[in-house]
Amino acid sequence: MSQCAQCGAEFKCGMVDAPGDQPCWCAQLPALLGVPLDGSCLCPACLQERLRSAAQGREVPDGL
Numbered sequence: 904m905s906q907c908a909q910c911g912a913e914f915k916c917g918m919v920d921a922p923g924d925q926p927c928w929c930a931q932l933p934a935l936l937g938v939p940l941d942g943s944c945l946c947p948a949c950l951q952e953r954l955r956s957a958a959q960g961r962e963v964p965d966g967l
Contacts, residue, residue, distance in 0.1 A: 907946035914946040 905916040917927030929950060945953065 905944050907949050908943035909945055909949040912946040912948070914944075916944045919944065 904913040905919050906913055915921065915928075917925055917930075928947060929944070932950065932954060
C-alpha cells in the first residue's frame with residue numbers, strides 16, 4: 904500500500920503497488936502541475952481536492 908504524501912491515508916497506487924497490471928486510477932484524471940514526480944503520490948481524495956482547487960484558480964500548497 905502507498906501512503907498519501909499530504910494526509911497520510913493508505914491507498915493502492917497502480918504505478919507503485921501493482922506495476923504493470925493496469926494504469927493507476929490517477930491516469931484517468933486530468934494532468935495537474937505541481938504533483939511531485941519523486942514517487943510521493945496523493946490519495947484519491949487529496950488529488951481530487953487539488954484538482955478542484957486548481958480549477959477554481961486557488962493556489963496549490965508548495966511541496967506537493
